[in-house]
Amino acid sequence: IYILGIESSCDDTAAAIIHNGKILSNVVASQKIHEEFGGVVPELASRAHQQNIVPVVHQALKKAGISKDQLHAIAFTRGPGLMGSLLVGTSFAKSLAYGLNIPLIDVNHMQAHILAHFIDEEGFEKPSFPFIAMTISGGHTQIVEVKSHFDMTVIGETIDDAVGEAYDKSGKILGLGYPAGPEIDKRAQKGNPKAYQFTKPKVDGLNFSFSGLKTAILYFVQRKVKANPNFIEENLNDICASIQYTIIGILIEKLKLATKQTGIKQIAIGGGVSANSGIRQALKDGEQKFGWTTYVPKFEFTTDNAAMIAIVGYLKYLEGDFAEQDVMASARLKI
Ligand code: ATP
Ligand code: FE
Numbered sequence: 001i002y003i004l005g006i007e008s009s010c011d012d013t014a015a016a017i018i019h020n021g022k023i024l025s026n027v028v029a030s031q032k033i034h035e036e037f038g039g040v041v042p043e044l045a046s047r048a049h050q051q052n053i054v055p056v057v058h059q060a061l062k063k064a065g066i067s068k069d070q071l072h073a074i075a076f077t078r079g080p081g082l083m084g085s086l087l088v089g090t091s092f093a094k095s096l097a098y099g100l101n102i103p104l105i106d107v108n109h110m111q112a113h114i115l116a117h118f119i120d121e122e123g124f125e126k127p128s129f130p131f132i133a134m135t136i137s138g139g140h141t142q143i144v145e146v147k148s149h150f151d152m153t154v155i156g157e158t159i160d161d162a163v164g165e166a167y168d169k170s171g172k173i174l175g176l177g178y179p180a181g182p183e184i185d186k187r188a189q190k191g192n193p194k195a196y197q198f199t200k201p202k203v204d205g206l207n208f209s210f211s212g213l214k215t216a217i218l219y220f221v222q223r224k225v226k227a228n229p230n231f232i233e234e235n236l237n238d239i240c241a242s243i244q245y246t247i248i249g250i251l252i253e254k255l256k257l258a259t260k261q262t263g264i265k266q267i268a269i270g271g272g273v274s275a276n277s278g279i280r281q282a283l284k285d286g287e288q289k290f291g292w293t294t295y296v297p298k299f300e301f302t303t304d305n306a307a308m309i310a311i312v313g314y315l316k317y318l319e320g321d322f323a324e325q326d327v328m329a330s331a332r333l334k335i
Pocket of ligand 1: 009
């Protein structure tokens with residue numbers, strides 16, 4: 001079974017071909033245009049998707065070595081995401097499926113960040129059910145109890161900013177480029193995580209809050225820069241390490257609570273921030289310390305990609321779960 005997956009929820013135009021459970025090609029065109037604005041500009045994103053989508057799909061087919069006539073179905077991101085961006089992928093997928101007369105499959109982007117773990121990939125074990133998924137990305141921070149592929153319940157989520165946002169906004173305060181997550185991570189590995197303390201937000205239960213942390217970092221930096229204008233440059237690695245230490249601390253605390261509440265000790269992470277070295281190490285430590293079994297996705301399946309859309313397409317194809325031609329993109333689609 002050959003399935004084409006299309007992802008266009010934010011600022012990456014992506015297409016992938018999956019053959020049964022295995023990825024044959026995984027193409028991403030990242031939009032550079034947003035860097036100069038320090039964040040994604042929705043109108044520019046949808047325009048870039050329009051330019052990229054045909055070449056990206058062509059390339060995915062070419063790399064997979066198949067023609068479009070061999071496809072059995074087309075899977076696309078229906079939401080959540082930016083409406084203008086979603087519309088490009090949705091319209092393209094609908095027309096192509098209609099033209100080829102093959103089934104159309106709608107995919108929830110946040111489910112896909114979780115189900116990326118079910119891609120057949122050497123050296124990567126698939127989680128068995130039930131497990132806890134923590135999706136940490138640019139727009140979401142959720143703890144999800146996963147009972148089967150499509151039986152998922154969100155048991156905790158952020159009440160304001162997402163973790164990725166906390167990284168990106170902290171980076172902005174420090175004068176780093178967008179997105180700042182990868183650079184903060186790189187610098188954190190060279191700095192002292194206990195150099196500075198930031199108070200952790202107090203949020204009951206399994207919910208998160210990250211907007212207070214961003215403000216705490218802003219005030220801290222402003223105060224220090226007043227005393228020493230070169231404070232940031234001189235201590236950048238230590239600042240990054242301290243921010244990362246605080247964020248990872250928050251995530252692990254909530255995971256501990258989630259395992260306690262559910263009695264489930266299998267944990268999978270997904271989303272762009274699961275590329276982070278700190279969270280990867282902390283999960284590994286958790287195996288020793290708390291008896292967890294943890295699953296971390298392959299690097300290329302962490303940030304937005306179409307391979308994760310294709311695997312969900314394949315799983316839905318097996319269940320005969322198809323979309324109608326009148327399916328609409330949904331910016332706030334829930335799990
Ligand atoms: P969503 O999936 O919620 O719709 P999104 O698709 O924009 O949001 P992703 O592409 O999944 O988000 O993730 C992007 C985020 O991941 C950015 O905020 C980026 O800074 C962050 N990120 C990427 N790599 C790292 C890293 N190594 N450490 C920390 N954060 C990272
Ligand atoms: Fe995403």
